[in-house]
Amino acid sequence: MDGFLAEPAWIALRLSLKVACWATLLDLVFGVALGYLLARKRFPGRELLDALLTLPMVMPPTVLGYYLLVVIGRHGPLGAWLQQMFGINLIFTWQAAVIAAAVVAFPLVLKGARAAFETVDTQLEQAAKVLGISPFGVFLRVTLPLAWRGVLGGTLLAFARSMGEFGATLMVAGSIPGKTQTLSIAVYEAVQAGQDDTANLLVLITSVVCIVVLVAANKLTPNRNPQA
Template sequence: MGDAWIALGLSLKVALWATAIDLMLGIALGWVLARKRFPGRELLDALLTLPMVMPPTVLGYYLLVVIGRNGPLGGWLHDAFGINLIFTWQAAVIAAAVVAFPLVLKGARSAFETVDPQLEQAARVLGVSGPGVFLRVTLPLAWRGVLAGTLLAFARSMGEFGATLMVAGSIPGKTQTLSIAVYEAVQAGQDDTANLLVAVTSVTCVAVLVLASRLAPPRKALP
């Protein structure tokens, strides 16, 4: 039973770190896609959204190629700093962040597109700097949509399985997240542990989804 709570704590840590990474990148790239016009913009959006539709095992393989010891990023980290990402909780964070990133990106882009550009222009006319316009006008008007996407990403990170298993493995107390612990419990015939883990996961995800739906921008009534 103690291992179940350890897996829950690890899942929360992984999900929080992954969501924090996605939030920073999602806000930046979501604003770029919503406000800038450049060749290949929609292609970039499609590439960034690809993890939403790609099989998790395929993403896990790509991550192994990139952050593995023989990969370009993993090899550089190992040679320069002695860091090995594979089979660590940090690898689980990377996997969860990649899988959940499109949820933050889509939510942020949609939220920024609903902000009236004339309000931003008015702030510039009044002498507010570019970063000031974003922090004082754009982001406060778009925060509900951004936060809704972020909560969905957190719920997705909590349930990540395929890519995490490939790059982080299933080491109890180190890389065995909640979803992987459920799989291992079922395989071992530990129905009580599996039922507990499933219940905790379900309650957490439902609570997050309800909160996200409440924070989502209100829909316009049909004429």
């Protein structure tokens, strides 16, 4: 070890934080939009759409990784298009790790956002509309401020999940030190190489980060039992 933390471990930590931040940002944007849609709109197939969007929560990560390979791989519809139009190859890049982490963690933001929006009194939204506020203005000035704790709680859980993502990330991004090797993958490689000290340190770092995020998420999640 070089000091408290060896350089490869620092690199893995920085990469994990980078991947988790980008994945969480993507999940926040799409999760809030779709969570609001599912909470406020009634349309045929709404619950089926919810089930499909929640599927990554229960599906094995390796299966998700395979699906991502089919979609963003060189011969996949999205991967082939990006390669042909822009010369972009996502496989075995940190961007692929972001996509994998975002897909796996997305249901946490979606569920948190939908539940939070469903607790907002629609009469308050109607009153704001009567006052002449646009629908988007109502969302920004009424709905979101009332639901922000639940949304942020789900977002923090998604960040923690992104930090620990392994299976899907390994399949689409591989384990390239300094480029795609996140903390969870670095732990796996260290164990395989018999580097127990490195593995223990990486596990400790990952655990501390996730515990801090989970404690913050619990503090922000609305308490449904006022007497608890």
